[in-house]
Amino acid sequence: MAYIPHTDEERRAMLAAIGVGRMEDLYEAVPAEVRFPDLDLPEAISEMEILQELQDLSEANLDTRHFASFLGAGAYNHFIPSAVDAILRRAEFYTAYTPYQPEISQGTLQAIFEYQSLICNLTGMEVSNASHYDGATALAEAVILALNHHRGARRKIVLSPAIHPHARQVVRTYMQGMEIEVVGGDRLENDSRALAGLIDDQTAMVAVQYPDFFGRVEDFTALGRAAHAAGALLCVSVNPLPLGLLKPPSAFDADVVVGEGQTLGIPLSFGGPYLGHFTTKKEFVRKMAGRLVGETLDSRGQRGFVLTLSTREQHIKREKATSNICTNVALMALASAVYLSVMGKQGVRRVAELCYHKAHYAAEKIGALPEYRIWNTGPFFHEFVVACPIPVAAINTALLDYQILGGYDLGQDYPELKNHMLLAVTEMNSREEIDALAAALAEVGHA
Amino acid sequence: MEFPADLKYTQSDEWVRLEGKVATLGITDFAQDQLSDIVFVEVVAGVGTALQKGKAVASVESVKAASEVYTPAGGKVIEVNEALSATPELVNSDPYGKAWMVKLELSDPAEVGGLMDAGAYRKHCEERSH
Numbered sequence: 403m404a405y406i407p408h409t410d411e412e413r414r415a416m417l418a419a420i421g422v423g424r425m426e427d428l429y430e431a432v433p434a435e436v437r438f439p440d441l442d443l444p445e446a447i448s449e450m451e452i453l454q455e456l457q458d459l460s461e462a463n464l465d466t467r468h469f470a471s472f473l474g475a476g477a478y479n480h481f482i483p484s485a486v487d488a489i490l491r492r493a494e495f496y497t498a499y500t501p502y503q504p505e506i507s508q509g510t511l512q513a514i515f516e517y518q519s520l521i522c523n524l525t526g527m528e529v530s531n532a533s534h535y536d537g538a539t540a541l542a543e544a545v546i547l548a549l550n551h552h553r554g555a556r557r558k559i560v561l562s563p564a565i566h567p568h569a570r571q572v573v574r575t576y577m578q579g580m581e582i583e584v585v586g587g588d589r590l591e592n593d594s595r596a597l598a599g600l601i602d603d604q605t606a607m608v609a610v611q612y613p614d615f616f617g618r619v620e621d622f623t624a625l626g627r628a629a630h631a632a633g634a635l636l637c638v639s640v641n642p643l644p645l646g647l648l649k650p651p652s653a654f655d656a657d658v659v660v661g662e663g664q665t666l667g668i669p670l671s672f673g674g675p676y677l678g679h680f681t682t683k684k685e686f687v688r689k690m691a692g693r694l695v696g697e698t699l700d701s702r703g704q705r706g707f708v709l710t711l712s713t714r715e716q717h718i719k720r721e722k723a724t725s726n727i728c729t730n731v732a733l734m735a736l737a738s739a740v741y742l743s744v745m746g747k748q749g750v751r752r753v754a755e756l757c758y759h760k761a762h763y764a765a766e767k768i769g770a771l772p773e774y775r776i777w778n779t780g781p782f783f784h785e786f787v788v789a790c791p792i793p794v795a796a797i798n799t800a801l802l803d804y805q806i807l808g809g810y811d812l813g814q815d816y817p818e819l820k821n822h823m824l825l826a827v828t829e830m831n832s833r834e835e836i837d838a839l840a841a842a843l844a845e846v847g848h849a
Numbered sequence: 850m851e852f853p854a855d856l857k858y859t860q861s862d863e864w865v866r867l868e869g870k871v872a873t874l875g876i877t878d879f880a881q882d883q884l885s886d887i888v889f890v891e892v893v894a895g896v897g898t899a900l901q902k903g904k905a906v907a908s909v910e911s912v913k914a915a916s917e918v919y920t921p922a923g924g925k926v927i928e929v930n931e932a933l934s935a936t937p938e939l940v941n942s943d944p945y946g947k948a949w950m951v952k953l954e955l956s957d958p959a960e961v962g963g964l965m966d967a968g969a970y971r972k973h974c975e976e977r978s979h
Contacts, residue, residue, distance in 0.1 A: 553893055688889055688891070688910070718910060718911075718912070718913065718914060718915050719910075719915045720914075720915075722915050722916075722917070
């Protein structure tokens, strides 16, 4: 077989078949003056030179290798064991496209199956799909599930204001034009009790985050009960990493558990690709978007893997589909599966403990500074809010001189939290870094 | 292919058995054959709900397609077949018997009168299966 797909001979044959003389004639509809515009590009340079240029460019970034980072707010700087990349970069995984003839790709199916099993273990839920693009998409899909569970009869969704603001925005985008009422998220003071008060017989789902956007850890058992009493579903959006330490969301009788899985072995990489995990109870499995891999026995009694629930939106439900997402982020799901396997149950717990203790050490140091006040009052995991004496943007700019990436400016999303900074501490932050942060904040706060 | 003579049939392949004011509803042998292996049945009309003619009573999913089952006459749901959610394959093995889907107390049993009889429905199927 010729390696070149289109020979001159074949091109001539194709052009003749459609009655066109030359390839250029195909572009005749494009005005001549814009057909082949002069591009204002620099002179060509050698590979050696371009690599140097790219290197210089990338070094202009303030990255976590050169700066102590206390920035979280949904994307966290965690250690990633080398085994994760070593396995991801195997060409069998790295270059494989979505398995349209799935059962021939047993390795891919097994990887997804292992991922699903691990996510179910962490969340305590019964079934997991093969993943979504990111945590925000997964949350929006949970809302879609709830609306379909009620077959459109209930048109109200209650969202906690402590769900990541970006995720709430994605939900609103999804709901546009669907005449769905999304309530609760716009008032910071809407705590669990207030959210329970918003639930009525029109409510399809109540969604909360755990730990929430402000790092707080709360028991949602009562809220779950209130939701179920009204016939609504409870969705909990979780960072899966702290579940090595915390009570799983299944303990709140959550119906759907979703969230951002970047914390499980996926680098920050400018915001993506990330991993949306999605788990639910068995009774809702037919309403779940995406695909689900199952384990079975073949005709010879050997273990094998199948697409138990296939990309039903495409192949089965078509115009009756309730979601237009069939795809998943298989490589990121694999990264998290390798991460969890390498770390093990104890390892994940240890990382969570380190995050927790270091964050509490940081909160103690910063809380002792006269100019600053810790806003959180109840339990928190590895993020907390600090009330600052001057605007957060000014503090963050000043911190750069100390080789520190400061926290998230909450005033951007919550007007009530002007001059409030959300700080994240992970196992990657040394005690020296935390002490340096506190010392820098003290100096910056005087200014 | 079976076409029981005591039933009435719709263009969209539902069957109806009328006993007094009570209509029992399911999908036909032809429908199950076209859908192939049924893997999921969800009766969406709850007991006590009033349904207008043409409303969905159930959702059926096979390995090939998903389809809705509609009531050809208005009425109140008095019973649903709970067994189908656990044993959807009954639709393949016994479409006119154990795989009945809902029972409705019709507001106007005469609405069923306009449906096809077994002979007309057989013809309707034959026209589509060449």
